[in-house]
Amino acid sequence: MAEFDTAHVKNVVLLGHAGAGKTTLAECMLFEAGLISRKGSVAERNTVGDYHELEHERGNSIFSKLMHTRWRGYKINLLDTPGYDDFVGEVVSALRVADTGVMVLNATAGVEVGTDLIWEYTERFRTPMIFAVNKLDHDSADFDRTVQQARDHFGNKVVLVQYPLQVGAGFHEIVDVLHMVLYKFRDSGGRPDKLPIPEGERARAEALHRELVEAVATVDETLMEHYFDRGELEEDELKAGFRKAMIQHELFPLFCLSAERNMGSGRLMGFIDNVCPSANELPPQTTKAGEALECRSDGPPCIFVYKTVSEPHVGELSFFKVFSGTLRPGMELVNESNGVMEKISSLFLMEGNKRLPVTELVAGDIGATLKLKNTHVNNTLHVKGRNYELHPIEFPAPNMTVAIESLRKGEEEKLAQALHLLREEDPTLIVEVSGELKQTLLHCQGDMHLAVARWKIENSARLEVRFTRPRIPYRETIRSSAEAKYRHKKQSGGAGQFAEVHLRIEPWTEGMADPAGLNVRGREEYDLPWGGKLVYYNCIVGGAIDARFLPSVLKGVMEKMQEGPLTGSSVRDVRVCVFDGKMHAVDSNDISFKIAGTMAFRQAFHDAAPQVLEPLYQVDVLCPDDLTGAVMGELQSRRGIVEGMDAESHFQKVSARVPLAELHDFSSALRSVTQGRAKFRMRLDGYQPLSYELQKKLTEAYSRTESATLA
Known part of the structure; x- marks a missing residue:
């Protein structure tokens, strides 16, 4: 018991x-x-x-x-x-x-x-x-x-x-x-x-006592009546009233x-x-299905895992609260998230890093257990026959991103395992393998959060790693229309390859009219995974290109949009009209038209006033009044445009729009200029055109990379 x-x-x-x-x-x-x-x-x-x-x-x-x-x-x-x-x-x-x-x-x-x-x-x-x-x-x-x-x-x-x-x-x-x-x-x-x-001190103490008793009495009509009748509340009444007032906030x-x-x-x-x-005594927990879960020791066992810690030579230690029932070692509970049955092998009370074994934990208590193989933070475990799933913890979005790589070759898999373990222990640490940037990214709350992650990787996993600035997910688009044609012809003995594609590209905007001067036979609209749209028109007349090859042309265009012609960044908000071409009865095939579509799009893109767009973030900084000048100066030094200041919770909120390329070390810089007295949050707010100088620099760097690859 x-x-x-x-x-x-x-x-x-x-x-x-x-x-x-x-x-x-x-x-x-x-x-x-x-x-x-x-x-x-x-x-x-x-x-x-x-x-x-x-x-x-x-x-x-x-x-x-x-x-x-x-x-x-x-x-x-x-x-x-x-x-x-x-x-x-x-x-x-x-x-x-x-x-x-x-x-x-x-x-x-x-x-x-x-x-x-x-x-x-x-x-x-x-x-x-x-x-x-x-x-x-x-x-x-x-x-x-x-x-x-x-x-x-x-x-x-x-x-x-x-x-x-x-x-x-x-x-x-x-x-x-x-x-x-x-x-x-x-x-x-x-x-x-x-x-x-x-x-x-008697007069002051009595005045504060009356103020306190009146505050408690106002939360309950019965208590208020007793207070008016007697001019005081009994100890048990004060206790009950205080508890009710605290529960109601x-x-x-x-x-x-x-x-x-x-x-x-x-x-x-x-x-x-x-x-x-x-x-x-608190309001009962509500499951995702809307069912009230009473906190009773004689209810159906149900626990919620709020934290996990990996202990060397022991395994994962799962911390949980018993929201219903009585938990004992040997019980089998169902993980509502994945349907896996987990056996509770042992129960512990915690004293910092010490585990104290116990024989049971009742509803309302908090404890820990070892070796739940398929259970993670935010999972609900319950007795078989129920379908309880408690609402998960909503963790804040990250404020800082770095790229991480192993310093020793051949340890990539070991690093991936270490990062997975970090994520299990800390859900605010997000690991992303970015195919677009070709980097493994670590999203965290700030430089101290990152320092802890580095310490764990280097000391617990025994890995040497390097953190670098992540590449910026620029976008490419166009500002004018252009046409291009490309003929792909290849003979290598036997059946060859042949395709010719004529196309027009234009900047796409919502609600724009169909292309002028072309015979529109079909229209397809695609929401791109990286944002923006591609609108694809079939304007072929007289069967110049067989309809079965048009998807291949589209595939070639899409592939080039994924790695844009200008800087290798993804292309967005473009309208492509295929209006002419040629094919061969024997040599034309899907791969030929895919290549022709890619190259025609590439040529047209360079002639359509291409523009690189950089991601822009809305940054809100909370700080005391005396630090607003320092905060504004820091934001402006990063090409930020300060949009205004508002009061929020008795602090000043400085709002600015800042390019992502300038925010890499913002967390540590802000802590430095404010002595840790300011906090910030940030979110993607769209894209803006990059300056000519910066665009030229990026374009030239990408051209050198392409040349080196081809060489």
């Missing part, structure tokens, strides 16, 4: 900008609960959460970690997440399985850009939230400013449960306006003394902390187990 039932399991994710102190807070909570005998520190590289050698090397969290602690009859699963936007996939996956979020704010910095971006995901998941103002013992701490910023950004739903009597090096007393008591800590932290609130309680000095974590944990909802 499980040690904790569903109602006594709380899943809490620690969130916040890098440097807010999430890992230190997790360590403090484990220490307070007696799970560890000595509190580690990030500086000493001995915390339970940051155990990976790469985290020791960089001094910050990179991966989300699952830990658990026990507190007054409750089990609290802790999910510690990284604070840098490059590792947002770790945050999103942890939020998917959490029941409550603790947003840790740095009292020296207030609400930072990373906090706002994470908040967007908490809104999407409707995660009940707590704010914890940390580092109140630092000399530059400013509690009132941090609270005001939190309310400016997230509304008056942020309500004070606590406030500090002093901040800075002398911080050691917290007034709790919910319990109406003063917590006084020793210099070493730990369990505080509970004292009456000083007379000088109506209230966000705020606490005080110094995780470094172990002050305030015990009260936060008490609030988590007393007030924060368990999974069975």
Whole structure:
């Protein structure tokens, strides 16, 4: 039998900008609960959460970690997440399985850009939230400013449960306006003394207490009536009202902390187990089919895999949440995505990198298992006879792309396997083998994300690789019409090859009239895989070319469009009219007309004012007011056209259209000019004509390549 039932399991994710102190807070909570005998520190590289050698090397969290602690009859699963936007996939996956979020704010910095971006995901998941103002013992701490910023950004739903009597090096007393008591800590932290609130603070504490109780009462009519009748709410009423308000995203309680000095974590944990909802108190999960899945331990077993980690000499460790039923080793569950039956060989609780075997996990709990061969992130596994499939995690699109290649010949397959493993562990890392660019591309969130990928490839897979700038997927088109004819004739003994094709090419635009002066007998329109269109007209009169050869002409045109005549880039938005030609009764065949179509198109293209188009991206940068000048300067230095500025979540959003060719190192450059205080997102916004100088440079380079190939 499980040690904790569903109602006594709380899943809490620690969130916040890098440097807010999430890992230190997790360590403090484990220490307070007696799970560890000595509190580690990030500086000493001995915390339970940051155990990976790469985290020791960089001094910050990179991966989300699952830990658990026990507190007054409750089990609290802790999910510690990284604070840098490059590792947002770790945050999103942890939020998917959490029941409550603790947003840790740095009292020296207030609400930072990373906090706002994470908040967007908490809104999407409707995660009940707590704010914890940390580092109140630092000399530059400013509690009132941090609270005001939190309310400016997230509304008056942020309500004070606590406030500090002093901040800075002398911080050691917290007034709790919910319990109406003063917590006084020793210099070493730990369990505080509970004292009456000083007379000088009584009026402020009572005013904040009334404000808090009124905020709780407004979420429920019955509570409001009781409050009006008695002027107060009982403890159980406050508890129930707070829980309801948090579930509805109506209230966000705020606490005080110094995780470094172990002050305030015990009260936060008490609030988590007393007030924060368990999974069975939240709205039930909805399957893709629209069916409600109740979180009950006696329900049909159903789990959702939110993360996988590859462990050397062990295999893949799959992290999951039990959304229904009770899971035990030996159970067989169906993977709804592929229909494969998976056997649960073992179950573990996690303590950072330590696995603790257990005999069962109930609905609402989070754990891990080994050796699920055909199961990946976002897969739902359920008991046979059901068809549950839970909604997947939607990971953010990448912001940076590099080309990757092995430095040693013969290791291409090994590199492909390493990249596959990386993708399994991190769904925000996308691997693309581009036939167009003839490169293997790695799409990631930024330069730090890329550095982690490189480290894993070089240290885990033992491969030497090189990252280079990816080639740019230019496009080619034409600006005027042109005609060309090409005769293909080849004799090599026996049957020869003969075909002659006359064609006209024109720029294609939506809604344009049929070609003038030609007898249109057929029209075909194709959406090209690389974007744009090809419109193909049969204008043959008198059977100059047999209808059975026209598809071969089209095939030849298509092949040349795939690798354009000017730079080898794909051609788009062209109309081709085949209007004349010749054939031979014996020597004409499909290959002849394909060659003739290719060469006629090539000749006409060069005469039709060819134009190279470069991909243009919409780039939106979020930054504080004082950094807009630096951001605009960086964008303009990259041939970017700044289109405007708007306020977004109390930050400035600078919007610009920037050529993809200029965005290769934008992530690291932006971090440098803003000291990491800005974030950006980008998306393809279309194509624009390349300047004459750049087009000439590309054309000449392609001509040299072609000449060298032919030689």
